[in-house]
Amino acid sequence: MAKTIMIVDDSASIRQVVTIALKGAGYDVIEAVDGKDALSKLTGQKINLIITDVNMPIMDGITFVQEAKKLAAYKFTPMMMLTTESADDKKQAGKAAGAKAWLTKPFQAPTLLDAVSKLVLP
Amino acid sequence: MSEFDSALKIFAQESEQLLLDMEGALLSLESDPDDSEMINSLFRAMHTIKGSSGLFGFNPIVAFTHEAESVLDKVRNNERAIDGELISVMLDSKDHTARLIEHCLSSPDQPLPDELTVASDALIKRLTGKQHTHIQAQATDTSQVHSEGGGNISIDDSWLISLDFRDNAFRNGMDPLSFIRYLKTLGEIKQILTFFPEMPHGEVMDPESCYLHFKIAFTSDASKQTIESVFEYAADDCDIKILPPNSKVNAYLQLLDSLDENHVSRLGEMLIQVGALTEHDVEHALKDQSDAQQDTAKPLGEILVEQQMVQKPVVEHALKKQEQTKQKVAAENSYIRVDADKLGHLINLVGELVISSAAMNLIVERHGLTDAGDVAASMNSLVSSIRDTALELRMVQIGETFSRFRRVVRDVSNELGKEIDLQISGGETELDKTVVEKINDPLMHLIRNSLDHGIESPAQRLAVGKPAQGIVQLNAYHESGHIVIQIADDGAGLDSDKIVEKAIANGIIKADHSLTQQEIYNLIFAAGLSTKAQATNLSGRGVGMDVVKKNIEALRGSVMIDSIPGEGTTISIQLPLTLAIIDGFMVGTEQVRYIIPLSMVDECIEMDSTESEINEIEHFINLRGHALPYLRLGEYFNTPKSNVVKKHESVVVVKFGQDRAGFVVDELHGEHQTVIKPLGKMFEKLKGITGATVLGDGNVALILDVQGLIEAAIGKRKRKPALLH
Amino acid sequence: MSIKVNQQEHQLTKLSIENEMTIYTALEHKTTLTDHLKNNKDIQIDLSGVTEIDCAGLQLLLFLKRQAIEQQINLTLTQHSQAVVEVFELLDLGNHFGDPIVISADWKQ
Structure with missing residues (x-):
């Protein structure tokens, strides 16, 4: 059974690159454009990893992680933050909210797959 | 003499020489267990004796030396580590070989006497009993292993990875299995142990908490950095220790040797450079070091070894390299030897120059010579630079003075039947040579006092729950224009009742005194006061401490004493950096x-x-x-x-x-x-x-x-x- | 309920666990399975329906095994699914549980 990963990012191009890379590696992918959209797509189905951007309109990544952690079906789901090099405080805030993994932007597909496979192999 | 007899004689001489070499090699391996030349010479001794004994048909010698040779071959191939135990077995084996040779030469036709046979067997057992370094030898607490993944792990070629997950690992979405699966993509898991010593029984066990610990023997060509990064995301929820394989140790040692010798690096930096440690390891260890109380803080190297981040030989080698580099750098700075009198004269002249310059300033000021004011000001700053530089010329490190006391401590502790370790720190602290020369005697007296009065006998120490070995610390540091030299011991401390009693008896204070604890301690610097019931030839005759205080005060310094009963005494000497x-x-x-x-x-x-x-x-x-x-x-x-x-x-x-x-x-x-x-x-x-x-x-x-x-x-x-x- | 009781007689209970054994099911599984430990001398757990097992699921099995030994109960794991075998092999735990593991030929490798 393929593992399912959700990618939450307001940038369509990043979503696309991530989705292509993950699908190519054998994961199922659910896309969401911001925290609120993502929450509406968390309907109880099995998700093995959530990757989320930090800065997004409507609902930012840290709030999203906090909200997702409150849902019974996702409270133990590993979360990965996409941060920028300069935003170490965001990384710490993300960790505090419950996203223990992180990936520094910009990244290339192999780096993403490497990081993802430490948490969930396809 | 037949040819056979003369050959036997040569065999006897040759064996004797080989065994002598072997003993020398063993003793030097004790201090430097990685000296491959010495290991080779051990191997050669056993190998040659075995070979020539075979020629003469001395089978008991062949049988015994064969076992020793095989063990040494393993050592030579880095399959077995040299440790104190092996060295002592080898020393016994050497003696035993000598006895076997003696027997075979004196009565070649007699069978081996029983006691030699028994001794052979016993030694062979000791030689071969522990063939491998086992995971148990390295793991800290294997008595709690509940789940044996099948015996011992031979780790000579393996990285040893310890993962101690914390409660919240699962809740934070961390699945240890994922990391282990990923680890498998980097190399081969030779063996894995799963254990859970802290998992509660029955109701209390929370299935959402993680109680699992893993020890993994892992072979891989990946760097320590890469292996560490596997567990990067678990770092908050897991204590991760990664010990490089023993076989890597030699590679690290070689890399350490090839480091640039023109630049003194810090220990952590050197170990990161050769890949024995990651930056994360060093940060972690440094944090532990700074978290520790100042008096319990350990050197970085010790922490690294204790936390199983790197093997001891690597740290020791790095420290040696650091010392060598320091010496090399120091040696390359060119020195000129100068007559101390000339230097003294220069400093006197600089003193006069300072006074003249002050005089000139005064005149410039008095006559309101504004033009001259600027010149005077710049000359003033030059004069003070010259003054500082001139004084610096006479500055020497106190380390050399400190090191001299090592011998004193060794000799005196032997004489007194005490075990005492002298710990020196701050040896690089500088002060005026004239001060150094004059502080030697007072220091000697204070240290002898600590050894004699301060540190208790091993039996007394053990009785009060202290380690048998006492510690005397010598420390120096700069503080507000002064140098402070501290002599601290972890002995019995001062007995203020006895001091008061004695001081009253000697009429130094009155019976109705109202002295503070501090003032009472300082009474030991009063003439004619010794609290030691029995005087030894080292101290305790009540002369000396007053002289010490006088000498120090003559240097415009002061001496203070602090003591905690049962825990030790600290004497602090404060001295000016210079007398000029x-x-x-x-x-x-x-x-x-x-x-x-x-x-x-x-x-x-x-x-x-x-x-x-x-x-x-x-x-x-x-x-x-x-x-x-x-x-x-x-x-x-x-x-x-x-x-x-x-x-x-x-x-x-x-x-x-x-x-x-x-x-x-x-x-x-x-x-x-x-x-x-x-x-x-x-x-x-x-x-x-x-x-x-x-x-x-x-x-x-x-x-x-x-x-x-x-x-x-x-x-x-x-x-x-x-x-x- | 993802735990089914297939047979129950004379202190022998045969159970089967279906679907996932993960952190999400660990609490529920622990409650149910420790209840069964109370009244039985022999327990067989059929793992053929376990589609997914994570470290929390594995930890629960380790816990049950220890608990069973302490209470002198025979706990046998049978019909290990591919997911379970993969984890047992990863951690080299086959010997620890001591149950024969049958590897089915139709598993995709």
């Missing part, structure tokens, strides 16, 4: 000028300000709500009062160690470079004065003995009855 020139603060009262060493001046206050007032009755200055003892310098030195009505007074607040006091003066003249001229014999006993200096205008200013004056001020305040309570 100081930065002073000049004050004046009743036309007389005084110099206070600038490093001891805390602040200056105008007395008409609202911040402070003098309480003449209780004899203290109310300084922002705190009582400060004070002295009027004019009164203290009995200078004749002038008839001029004083407008206002100033207070210079001085500090010495923990004590503070105010000196009430008429004028503040400000900073002044002071060349210290010793007082003549006539004035040696003068209280409150340690020296004099010549001012630019030719007048003399007196240099104050701040410590003595503070004591006088405190004493004065105490004697005043408290009227207002």
Whole structure:
């Protein structure tokens, strides 16, 4: 059974690159454009990893992680933050909210797959 | 003599020489277990003896040396580590081989006597009993392993990874299995142990908490950095320890050898550079080091080994390399040997130059020569640079003086039947050579005192739950223009009751004294006081401590003692960095000028300000709500009062160690470079004065003995009855 | 309920666990399975329906095994699914549980 990963990012191009890379590696992918959209797509189905951007309109990544952690079906789901090099405080805030993994932007597909496979192999 | 006999003789001589070499090699391996040349020479000894014994048909020798040879072959191929135990077995084997040879030579036709057979068997058992370094030898607490993944792990070629997950790992979405699966993509898991010593039984066990620990033997070509990054995301929820394979140790040692020798690096940096540690390891260890209490903080290398981040030989090698590099760098700096007298003369001249320069400033000021003012100012700054540089020429590190005491400690502890470890720190602290020369004797006395009176006998120590080995620490550091030298022991501490008893008996204090604990301790510096019931030939005759104090005070220093019963005694010596020139603060009262060493001046206050007032009755200055003892310098030195009505007074607040006091003066003249001229014999006993200096205008200013004056001020305040309570 | 009781007689209970054994089911599984430990001398757990097992699921099995040994109960794991075998092999735990593991031929490798 393929593992399912959700990618939450307001940038369509990043979503696309991530989705292509993950699908190519054998994961199922659910896309969401911001925290609120993502929450509406968390309907109880099995998700093995959530990757989320930090800065997004409507609902930012840290709030999203906090909200997702409150849902019974996702409270133990590993979360990965996409941060920028300069935003170490965001990384710490993300960790505090419950996203223990992180990936520094910009990244290339192999780096993403490497990081993802430490948490969930396809 | 037949050819056979002469061959036997050669065999005997050759074997004797080989065994002698073997013994030498074993002893030197004890201090440097990685010396491959020595290991080869061990192997050669056993190999050659085995070979030639075979020629003569000495089968018992062949059988025994074969076993020893195989073990040494393993050592040579890094399959078995040299440790103290192996060395001692090898030493026994060497002796045993000698006995076997002796037997075979003297009675070649007799079977081996029983005791030699038994000894052979026993030694072979010891030689071969422990073939491998097992995971148990490295893991900290394997007695708690519940789930055996199948015996021992041979880790010589493997990284040893310990993963101790914490409660919240699962809740944070961390699945240890994922990391282990990913790890498998980097190499081969040779063996994995799962255990859960802290998992509660029954109801209490929370299935959402993680109680699992893993130990993994892992072979891979990946770097430590790469392996560490596998567990990067688990770092918050897991204690991760990654010990490089023993077989990597040699590679690290070689890399350490090839490091640049022209630059002294820090231990952590060196180990990161060769890949034995990651930055994360070093940060972690440094944090542990800084978190520890100052007196329990350990050297970085020790922490790294304790936490199983890297093998001990690697750290030791790195430290050795560091030392070599230091020496090389030091040796490359060229030195000129200079006659100490010439240097002394130079410093005297610089002293005079400082005075002349002060004189010139005075004239420039008096005549209002603005043009000359600038020139004078720049010359002034040059003069003070020259002064500092000249004084620096005489600065030496105290380390050499400290090291000399190693031998003293060794000899004395043998003599007294005590086990004492001397720990030296701050050896790089610099001070004037003349001070170093004069501090040697007092230090020697204080250390001997610590060894004799301070540290208890091993039996006494064990009885009170201390380790048998006592510790004496020698430490030096700079503090506000002074050097502080500390001699600390972890012995029995001072017995204040005994000191008081003795002091009363000797008439040093009265029976109704009201001394503080500190003051009681300081009584040991009084002449004729020794608390040791039985005097030894080292100390305890009650002469010496007073001489120590006098010698130190002669260097314008002070000595303080602190002690905690049962835990030890610390003696702190505070000394000026130099005896020649100081930065002073000049004050004046009743036309007389005084110099206070600038490093001891805390602040200056105008007395008409609202911040402070003098309480003449209780004899203290109310300084922002705190009582400060004070002295009027004019009164203290009995200078004749002038008839001029004083407008206002100033207070210079001085500090010495923990004590503070105010000196009430008429004028503040400000900073002044002071060349210290010793007082003549006539004035040696003068209280409150340690020296004099010549001012630019030719007048003399007196240099104050701040410590003595503070004591006088405190004493004065105490004697005043408290009227207002 | 993802735990089914297939047979229960004379202190022998045969159970089967279906679907996932993960952190999400660990609490529920622990409650149910420890209840069964109370009244039985022999327990067989059929793992053929376990589609997914994570470290929390594995930890629960380790816990049950220890608990069973302490209470002198025979706990046998049978019909290990591919997911379970993969984890047992990863951690080299086959010997620890001591149950024969049958590897089915139709598993995709």
